[in-house]
Amino acid sequence: AQSVTQLGSHVSVSEGALVLLRCNYSSSVPPYLFWYVQYPNQGLQLLLKYTTGATLVKGINGFEAEFKKSETSFHLTKPSAHMSDAAEYFCAVRATGGFKTIFGAGTRLFVKA
């Protein structure tokens, strides 16, 4: 079985500051890991994903995440926040070869001017 924990339901950063959204997962089999973003009144968009290979994954809009098996983590980072990054971010896990994706509760990112 898989599960996802996102630490912090709300994160607030200043424009230009580092963004760090935390995600820990549990999985009995090697996982696929995802980050999705949801802008207000819109559906979810895939930011980035880890399946196999390089553990540092780069996504759209300057975001990246690193798969750390020893820590069962897949934290999302961006060096410099922009006002347009304000949204809700969801971490998700899926078992290799499976179809069911389990989502975390989400973290709402606020960006202050």
Added chain:
Amino acid sequence: GAGVSQSPSNKVTEKGKDVELRCDPISGHTALYWYRQSLGQGLEFLIYFQGNSAPDKSGLPSDRFSAERTGGSVSTLTIQRTQQEDSAVYLCASSFADREKIFGPGTRLTVL
């Protein structure tokens, strides 16, 4: 169409009424998923369809919820005898096999 579409975009209903939510997946996508997003909650898996296989209904919260997918394309999620706790955004997604899920804009259901 180019994306996943859902209708209606908003639905307000009275407690005890039945509602039907529709999802039109991307043409050719073999897998279709329904999720529920409640205020302050993450996405709760409800059901998924994969090709002609029996659907995985393990996420349906009660027997008031059902879904079908006709002809391997359009899907309808039905909620019978709606309750106030059913109020949420219902999201549909589709994918080709196990590739990236494409989400629709959702249907916001409000049960008065």
